[in-house]
Amino acid sequence: MKGLMTKGVRWSQVIDQMYVTGVRSLPTTLMAGLFVGAIMAIQINLQLRDFGAQSFLGGLATSVTIRNVGPVLIAFILSGKVGAYTSAELGTMQVTDQMNAIRCLGTDPIQYLILPRMCAVVLSSFLLLIVGLMMTIGGGLLMANLQLGVNSLNFIGNIPKLVQWWSVGTGVAKSFVFGVIIAVISCYRGYHTVGGAVGVGKTVKDSAVETLVIIVVADVALSAVSNVIYALLGMDQL
């Protein structure tokens, strides 16, 4: 893989793949982000209402969503939309011997197909996750304003009190790691497909399940690491 990196990446291919995986997944991501934000606002509001602490809704809902629940749920959607799509495409190429055809033409399929896809999927999942996380704030705001009776100025004004730059940083770091996980697993599973149409179906299933499980484990690991870092730097106080 390292030797291939030195040969350079075909950026035109990367852009093409980013269009196919990224731009076409944008509506789905926006919708998922909106609904996730709204759901979390309702749930957090229920918990805060018992304590009469609804003024904390904006900060708390945004913080929980951005740091943890948002990246996981949106990455779950993306693992189907981006990851399963990529693994199905590569798997189809593998079982219809297109990989071997490329090899016959003297081109390395890993450099020609896998590397651009991997870069594109990492970049587009990362960007889609960021956009989705922004959408969750919008969803929470809409829900709080329209239904829960929390003033939207109050909601927005409360966000900076509880969401510091390091919370946003955690969300961004998680988004990047989840993008890498989706890319690596879908490309690996797609490249190692065997056995016709049944094999392609099995590849899609396996890559989706593995991606979800590893995302969950990585989320716990990253949360633990980030909490340790906050504690070390003394940032876990307001």
Next chain:
Amino acid sequence: MIAAIGARTIGLVSSIYGLASLFIESFSALFTQVLFLRFRLRETLDQIFLVGVQSLPVILFSITFISIMLITEFSFHMKLVLRQDSLVPAFSTILLVRELGPVLTCLLLTSRVGAGMAAEIGTMKVTEQLDALRLLSLDPVEYLTIPRWVATVIAAASLSVVALGVAISGGAFLASLLLHYPIALYFQTMFLFTHFTDIMQCVLKASVFGSIIPVVACYHGFHCEQGSRGVGNAATSAVVQSSVVIIVADFVLTYLYYAV
């Protein structure tokens, strides 16, 4: 441009119409099956094994990790807002039971079971096995969809409860290790805030989501195009559409339950 938008809109509407009609068709077929005592118990039990028992390890593992994640997360926020984390078990369990337990169980089931179902039925369609079934005067909806549907609803409802039990115990164990929270106190605080209706809500949500997965998967399987590309596309769109529909349905259910 306008033609492209129109084509996409027509495609969207026709796929929604197809999904709804498959849903209604399976419902009426199930009704007649039960009414005339032709319910296919054997296939249904096979599918319950495939859907429920074989997905159990993956789901237990992931939901337990989600529970641990919620505990560390809420501990962080409680310390930030209230400067103490004595109510962590209550808050994290409520969020797990009401929201993330059923949703994540069913999202995992979607990729584990939904993709597999779409690929399986798609392969049958590509290899003309569906036509062979019709020649034997077996209705594919009745023969393939109904057992999967009933099995997934039962499996999703029971898996979510089992996963909740394991996840809450795992969370209590981890809380005693990480946050030095005594296990007895953990359960005491938990039961102050979590009630039986929350579990009922979890089961309700899980069965609604479980009824979405096989219908979407079978729809994409029945409309699979030729070749391995078609099968891959069917599996992918089954996963994506059911996850999106699950998130939307979760919002609708939560909204109806609390906000109205």
